[in-house]
Amino acid sequence: MATKAFQEGNDLLKTLPSTTGACRDDAVRNITTAFLPLVYSTVKCIAQRFPWVDQGDMASVGCIGLRQSIERFDPTKRVLFTTFAHHRILGAIQDHIRDSNDIPRLMRESRHAITQLNQQYYAKHGRLPTDTEILSL
Numbered sequence: 001m002a003t004k005a006f007q008e009g010n011d012l013l014k015t016l017p018s019t020t021g022a023c024r025d026d027a028v029r030n031i032t033t034a035f036l037p038l039v040y041s042t043v044k045c046i047a048q049r050f051p052w053v054d055q056g057d058m059a060s061v062g063c064i065g066l067r068q069s070i071e072r073f074d075p076t077k078r079v080l081f082t083t084f085a086h087h088r089i090l091g092a093i094q095d096h097i098r099d100s101n102d103i104p105r106l107m108r109e110s111r112h113a114i115t116q117l118n119q120q121y122y123a124k125h126g127r128l129p130t131d132t133e134i135l136s137l
Contacts, residue, residue, distance in 0.1 A: 042089045065092030
C-alpha cells in the first residue's frame, strides 16, 4: 500500500513546479499524505535510540521536515524523493532532540563514557568502582 502511495506522491511531485494557488496546496497535502509512512518509519527507528522523546512530537517535527523536503525537492538532481525526504525528516527530528535537551553534548558524552567505564569495571571486578578508581582509569 505504501508503495502505491509513494508512486502517487512521486507523480504529484513531477507536476508540483507547474502548479499554483489552491491546486498547489492540494497537491502538497496529497504528497504529504502519501509520504507519511516515511515519517512514521523514521520516527520508529529514532524512538529506539531516544525512548524518552515523545513519539508524537517527533512525528510532528518529522512532518515539518517532510513539508520542507516537498518544497525544496529538485527532480532534476537525479535523487529519489524518498532519499531526499528521509534525510530532511531525520535532520528535523535530530534538531528537535538537540534543541529540547538541556544537557550539553560534551556532558552527555562524558556521562556515557563514565557509564561505560562503570560497566566494564563491574564486569571485571564484580563491583562498581570508587570515584578514585574511575579517575585512575
